[in-house]
Amino acid sequence: MRKGTRKHGRVTTVRKVSESFTMTEMFERFMWFKNSEGLAPRTIEEYQLHFQWLLDYLAQDLSKEQMTLEVFLEWIDFMLNDKGLQPTTVNIRVRTMRAFLRWCYFEKLIGEPVHERFKPMKTAEDTIEALTVAEIKTLLTAFDESTFVGFRDKVMVMVLLDSMVRISELLSMKRSNVDFKTGIIKLEAMNTKTRRAREVPLSTKTMRLLKGYMLESEDFGEDLLFLTYDGREMCSNTWRTRLHEVAEIAGIKKAVRPHIMRHTGALLYIMNGGDPFSLQKILGHSDMSMTRKYIQMTNMDVKRQHNSFSPLKNVFK
Incomplete structure (x- = not known):
């Protein structure tokens, strides 16, 4: 040789x-x-x-x-x-x-x-693709709640935004792991990217919608939480396509994919006053470096936060 x-x-x-x-x-x-x-x-x-x-x-x-x-x-x-x-x-x-x-x-x-x-290209790390509050509202009103599929899809989007889980974690959720008393869904280790079990919280509004969906789908007799209209396991790529199509009908110009919901939820969590340490736990990140990107906000967001938490705020009351 x-x-x-x-x-x-x-x-x-x-x-x-x-x-x-x-x-x-x-x-x-x-x-x-x-x-x-x-x-x-x-x-x-x-x-x-x-x-x-x-x-x-x-x-x-x-x-x-x-x-x-x-x-x-x-x-x-x-x-x-x-x-x-x-x-x-x-x-x-x-x-x-x-x-x-x-x-x-x-x-x-x-x-x-x-x-x-050949290596991955360098990309701008300080930009996060996310939906605005107005775009979220527009998307949620685009689902036809009079049909099982439309209502299911709206609930899925709400859970994605609220829990900030990955699409694979969403589709592997089980009915038996939903705790309405605590407002928490348990993700089993075998179904998470890090292979570690974790619990994700949901707001009262999302839990109320989820409870309605579970009543609608209980006749299927399956433990998987989100199912097709005929009670079968859902395909992630099929749902990705459907979500994108609904977003196009709603007039949203961005490429709406399940992962943008995770980004959007995490960014809004920080903007609403959530701390990065609890966000890291919810997202299931193994270290803070992966969570830090959500703290890199626009100048307008930084200015608004500074107005609320300026070091001199209590000095010159």
């Missing part, structure tokens, strides 16, 4: 690969490995979804020789410039594929560390 083979103006290390598989076969082995790590079902689903999108773009499987840097750079360019995806969305898919390629390299399924040659 020779080291220091020069390619594209830089030195890379080329290793002898142990076996010859197609990219899809490599990915199947990668997913077996990821499943053995005990990842959350939603995380596994996202890995598979991102890989399928790459295959759709390629319109073919690849051999290990075809898994070159140029292929992945062209794929990134396609997502950004042809599909018009946001850099944050592209970065999620890039991270998934880099993890896959890194595993392939260390397992000696490919000869070059392709994952080291």
Whole structure:
């Protein structure tokens, strides 16, 4: 094995690969490995979804020789410039594929560390995509509460905003874990991203709506909280599409996805006087660095907060 083979103006290390598989076969082995790590079902689903999108773009499987840097750079360019995806969305898919390629390299399924040659793009960390209060009101009035699906979807949006959970956590909620006395829903460890159980509080208004929905759906006899109109488990991608369509009908220009509800809820929580430490616990963040971004508000919000909590407020009463 020779080291220091020069390619594209830089030195890379080329290793002898142990076996010859197609990219899809490599990915199947990668997913077996990821499943053995005990990842959350939603995380596994996202890995598979991102890989399928790459295959759709390629319109073919690849051999290990075809898994070159140029292929992945062209794929990134396609997502950004042809599909018009946001850099944050592209970065999620890039991270998934880099993890896959890194595993392939260390397992000696490919000869070059392709994952080291393309990285997520830098994005503005001080901006958070969120809905305004007016947009929230507009969205909530767009659901047809006279139908089961419309009422269910409104309740789901209310729970998303109020509890600030992820969509995977919302769809895995159980009726048996809703406590109306304390106003809390328990999230089981196996259904959270961090694999830690936590409790999320809900306001009285949301709990009242949720109780009405649970009465509507109790005849299904299922412990899962949110179900389809015929009592089956809901598909997250289907509901994402429906939420986006309702938002478009309501005239909201932003791309309304479930995660924007989490961002919106967290931002409003801070703006309404909530402290970052309790927010961190509600969100299920492992450290404060992930929660800190919600404290980075606009100048107008900072000014309003300063007027209320100025250090000199009690000095010159």
